[in-house]
Amino acid sequence: MSSFQKVAEASSKFPKPDAAFTYGTAGVRTLGSLLESTVFRVGLLAALRSKKHGGACIGVMITASHNKEEDNGVKIVEPMGEMLDQSWESYCTDLANAPTDANVTQILETIVSKENIDLSLPATVAYARDTRPSGPALQAALESGLAALEAKPLNFGIVTTPQLHYFVRCINSKNTDNPYGEPTEDGYYKKLAAAFNKLIEGRAKTDPIHIDAANGVGAPQVLKLSSFIGSDSLDIVVHNDTINVENKLNVECGADYVKSNQRSPSGVNVQPKQRFCSFDGDADRILFYYVSESTGKFNLLDGDKIATLAALYIKEQITDAGLKDLRVGVIQTAYANGSSTEYIQKKLQLPVVFTKTGVKHLHHEAEKWDIGVYFEANGHGTILFNSKARDAFNSAQPDTPAQDDALSRLRALRDLTNETVGDAMSDMLIVEVILRTKGWSLEQWNQCYTDKxxxxxxxxxxxxxxxxxxxxxxxxxxxxxxxxxxxxxxxxxxxxxxxxxxxxxxxxxxxxxxxxxxxxxxxxxxxxxxxxxxxxxxxxxxxxxxx
Incomplete structure (x- = not known):
């Protein structure tokens, strides 16, 4: 195979270090200095995955999320923005651990044969990275891998992980009867801003939302989003926004730090009545918190609280819209606080389904419902709407103006949601919409139930x-x-x-x-x-x- 001869030559520039690699739910993660050979090989696999999908665009994200700055990672995104099919994870692990260039080409040949891949088909791979110092070298390795199999590269630069997932879905759904949006940064911001402003129309403006951006890629991106929303609609104040100074990313800040330590991030002085949230390093997780005015106590609203708030709002809108035949389910893991489960089942009277730990299990289960809500306690989650729900939102005939308004809100809620993956920016706006609609502070939201x-x-x-x-x-x-x-x-x-x-x-x-x-x-x-x-x-x- 002449095409693999080119691969062997390119591979020789990225020798495998003395380390073992495993591709799991979050892709491959380890020290960034060890990853060049792996990222090169992920480029090869992404090109094959694109050919396997008949030339559909596949995504590759270079990030290590909430890990320390010297770490990095790489993961593949499927055509509709999903995580890599589990059956291909072992291919990635095998490739990453191949000791020689000859072994790399042998594994590629095995994959092509086993998966019946037509190498003459084109391949397209969209990719991006976060702000880590090791990012540029890893991006160059990825580009070498794509070039070795002549895949068309689409470089989205430095963006959040959820944005790349969104771009990939937009590209592949462009000429379908259900286009997801414009596959550009501006397209992403415009879609979220338009939906948000529609949902808050006529609602009183709230106090500013303070964001701990973990000194990561979420900092510049949320400021761009803010400019599309407009300060008349929402005031955003960003803290921990230093992205060009080393040893700042995720250091005593970010969602993982706040959740693990049950305290405010460093460099942030949370005052009573202020509304705070924390993103993680690649902005796919979010947590909210506040300080009690009477006691000065730190109060955390985690993914369980976000799931219950979203489920409450959806239940109300579905009822108001007269769409009672839509099946709404909330998906949790065993780590979800028992009080949240009880609230959903008894107060909201919605079903809860438990899955194994891991986003891919939650996402897969959520796809089985007309509207599936899932959040891990760590703040990673989203809402999924199936075709039955989408059709109902678009074609249901309202009997009253109130029903018409509820249908309009449900359509806008779907536009405000990044259905591909947990997205801190999208989830932040969803929470803001619901709190404004209810007229609630963070404290009032927190009073829905008390965590065990x-x-x-x-x-x-x-x-x-x-x-x-x-x-x-x-x-x-x-x-x-x-x-x-x-x-x-x-x-x-x-x-x-x-x-x-x-x-x-x-x-x-x-x-x-x-x-x-x-x-x-x-x-x-x-x-x-x-x-x-x-x-x-x-x-x-x-x-x-x-x-």
Whole structure:
């Protein structure tokens, strides 16, 4: 194969370092200095994936999201903006770990044969990166990979991860009966701004929204978005917006830091009545928070709170529009706070479905509903609308002006939503619309329900593979007897639950516990952790806090 001869020559410029790589849900992530060979090879695979899809545009994003600045990563985006099909993840892992250039071409030949790919078909790959210092070198490696298979490159420069997902979907849906939008930065901002301004029409303007942009790519992008929305509609104040100085990205700031530490980011002085949110490094996650006026307490509104707010609004609009036959579902993982699940099921009377941990599982389940709402507690999530919902919004005949208005709001809500992936900018505007519609402050939103006390612990074990789960990772089937021990412990604490699941990355298991009080929660968590350590091969010295 002459085309692969060119690949071998190009590959020789990007020798594989002495490191192992794995392609998972977030793509490949490690030190940016180790990634040039991998990104080159991802370029090759993206070109093949485009040919496999008959020449459809495939995306490649160079980012490591909330990781430290010296890390970087790469992931492939499917034609409708989805994550890479799981069946191709192993191809990426195999390619990244191929020791020689000859091995690289052999693997490519195997993929072409196994997937029945016509190499004469054209390939198009759209790509972008975040603000990391290692980005330019990795982009150059990617471009070399694309050139080696003569793929058409579409460089979108420095943008957020959700923006690249949006561009890819726009490109591939352009000449269909359901075009997603204009595949440009301006097109993205115009679509969100128009939908937002339609939804807030006639609503009183709120106080400014303060954004901790994690010193990442979200900082310049949200300011561009703000200029399209207009200061008459929304005042945005951006903090932690230093993107051209090293060792700032995600340092004591960003959504992951705020969630992990349950505190405000550094460099930000949150005052009572101020409204704050944090993006992560590539702006696909968002969390909100405020400080209580009476107590000065820090209050976090995480992905569970966003999911319940979105579900509340959708339920109201569907009812007002007379579209009661549309199936609305909320998708959660076992880590969702039990109070949020109870609120959705009992107060909103909407079904909740649990999936395994990981965005791809949530997204896949959400696709099964007419309107599927999913958010992880970490602030990553979105809303999906299927063709039945879209058709209903566009063609339902309203009986009253109120129904007509609700249908109009649902159409605008869909335009305001980035259905491809979690998007901090889009999600921020959705929350703002709902709070204005309800006339709520962050504090009033937070009062919808009170989170149960919860704790997440890690237990180091000799072999995590002996831990097998069922029931969306909430129940152990192995080791024998451990689940009944957990059940007996949970029974002693009213309103509590606990589950154990193996880590995906290290020989450890995660123990999650929640209960009505902090004392009960901590006791339960440390008792379950102690039993895991004792019964299932804990490694090293037994931690003294385990009960």
């Amino acid at each position: 006390a919860n704790r997440l612990l890690k237990v180091i074990v000799k072999d995590r593979t002996i831990f097998k789960t069922t029931n969306a990772e909430q129940t152990l089937t192995s080791p024998d007897g451990l689940q009944s021990t957990i059940d007996n412990l949970v029974a002693k604490y009213p309103g509590s639950r606990s589950f154990v699941r193996p880590s995906g990355t290290e020989d450890a298991v995660r123990v999650y516990a929640e209960a009505n009080s902090t004392q009960d929660c901590d006791e339960l968590a440390y008792k379950v952790a102690g039993q895991v350590f004792d019964q299932a091969g804990g490694r090293g010295t037994r931690p003294p806090e385990f009960l």
